[in-house]
Amino acid sequence: MADLRRPERTYTIRQLCIEFKVTPRALRFYEDKGLLSPAREGLNRVYNYRDRARLTLILRGKRVGLSLAEIREILELYRVEDGGVAQSAKMLKKFSERIVTLEAQREDIDHAIESLRDACKHLEARLAKTAPDMLPQAVNYDQALRARLDGVHEFAK
Amino acid sequence: MADLRRPERTYTIRQLCIEFKVTPRALRFYEDKGLLSPAREGLNRVYNYRDRARLTLILRGKRVGLSLAEIREILELYRVEDGGVAQSAKMLKKFSERIVTLEAQREDIDHAIESLRDACKHLEARLAKTAPDMLPQAVNYDQALRARLDGVHEFAK
DNA sequence: CTCAAGCTTGACGTTTACGTCAACGTGACC
DNA sequence: GGTCACGTTGACGTAAACGTCAAGCTTGAG
Numbered sequence: 328m329a330d331l332r333r334p335e336r337t338y339t340i341r342q343l344c345i346e347f348k349v350t351p352r353a354l355r356f357y358e359d360k361g362l363l364s365p366a367r368e369g370l371n372r373v374y375n376y377r378d379r380a381r382l383t384l385i386l387r388g389k390r391v392g393l394s395l396a397e398i399r400e401i402l403e404l405y406r407v408e409d410g411g412v413a414q415s416a417k418m419l420k421k422f423s424e425r426i427v428t429l430e431a432q433r434e435d436i437d438h439a440i441e442s443l444r445d446a447c448k449h450l451e452a453r454l455a456k457t458a459p460d461m462l463p464q465a466v467n468y469d470q471a472l473r474a475r476l477d478g479v480h481e482f483a484k
Numbered sequence: 485m486a487d488l489r490r491p492e493r494t495y496t497i498r499q500l501c502i503e504f505k506v507t508p509r510a511l512r513f514y515e516d517k518g519l520l521s522p523a524r525e526g527l528n529r530v531y532n533y534r535d536r537a538r539l540t541l542i543l544r545g546k547r548v549g550l551s552l553a554e555i556r557e558i559l560e561l562y563r564v565e566d567g568g569v570a571q572s573a574k575m576l577k578k579f580s581e582r583i584v585t586l587e588a589q590r591e592d593i594d595h596a597i598e599s600l601r602d603a604c605k606h607l608e609a610r611l612a613k614t615a616p617d618m619l620p621q622a623v624n625y626d627q628a629l630r631a632r633l634d635g636v637h638e639f640a641k
Numbered sequence: 642c643t644c645a646a647g648c649t650t651g652a653c654g655t656t657t658a659c660g661t662c663a664a665c666g667t668g669a670c671c
Numbered sequence: 672g673g674t675c676a677c678g679t680t681g682a683c684g685t686a687a688a689c690g691t692c693a694a695g696c697t698t699g700a701g
Contacts (some may be wrong), residue, residue, distance in 0.1 A: 412615040419607040433549045450576040458569040
């Protein structure tokens with residue numbers, strides 16, 4: 328059976344939407360904003376391997392709090408020799424700054440995780456005392472963990 | 485000289501705004517949304533030590549991508565015994581899920597940082613070859629680093 | 642007393658990132 | 672040949688998180 332992700336493979340808008348759990352509207356929006364530019368087959372959009380890779384980067388960027396405009400700037404670096412020297416210098420500066428803010432953000436996240444873990448411990452202790460029968464709810468934690476290890480990001484509601 | 489952050493100290497809205505680099509509008513907005521509830525002196529808001537601590541948490545939450553509504557939920561945990569057992573169980577679940585997403589986010593950030601570092605290296609190499617005189621721009625990186633170590637987050641524009 | 646500084650409460654505007662129709666085209670079945 | 676399923680392009684709506692006035696109170700300096 329052929330690899331569904333082999334480089335020559337193409338995707339319809341719906342296929343990408345399902346894979347990345349986004350809506351067609353979102354993909355068209357990214358296109359409007361210049362973050363994607365899939366080929367056309369008649370009217371229909373045809374996404375290729377590189378479009379898919381870009382989408383991966385777009386969504387990752389979003390998850391770390393970048394705006395679409397910022398993501399666009401970053402993606403444009405990968406356009407070969409897009410700008411002159413001045414452009415490169417500007418980019419270098421921007422990227423450096425961005426790295427610093429991301430590192431700060433990582434510290435914030437570490438703090439937040441720690442706080443939440445602490446809060447969980449307190450909650451668990453409280454539940455263990457007053458209502459041990461409610462503790463199976465804590466199974467959700469393991470569920471989430473397993474899901475994460477499997478690369479699945481859908482949790483039971 | 486008295487410690488400007490001693491527990492009994494109070495703050496005007498402007499003082500907090502300057503310290504945390506936010507606008508009065510933002511603080512009033514957070515109040516509208518139930519995240520803050522400073523005392524009043526006549527009409528004027530008077531923030532105390534705990535209000536200031538809450539604001540720290542609010543901004544940290546924002547930096548890691550939480551919505552104000554989510555931050556509000558988390559802050560309410562710290563209201564003593566606010567809910568019954570069911571409430572605690574619900575919170576435990578929510579917090580556990582949040583921890584998982586934050587850990588994923590941290591990985592995203594690590595990836596992003598790595599990518600950006602890589603991009604910077606390429607840019608630097610390119611500049612070193614074509615226009616070594618533009619490289620002093622890279623000083624911005626050190627500037628940013630120093631600023632960060634000093635706890636200052638304002639960069640030259 | 643006046644007047645500016647700093648606070649207040651509305652109330653409307655703005656940006657970002659889409660959601661949600663409406664109206665239409667185009668194969669592929671039955 | 673009707674009718675899905677899936678695609679398209681507008682165009683308008685929306686939620687979050689404030690920005691930006693307008694209009695008014697209060698209080699200390701001159």
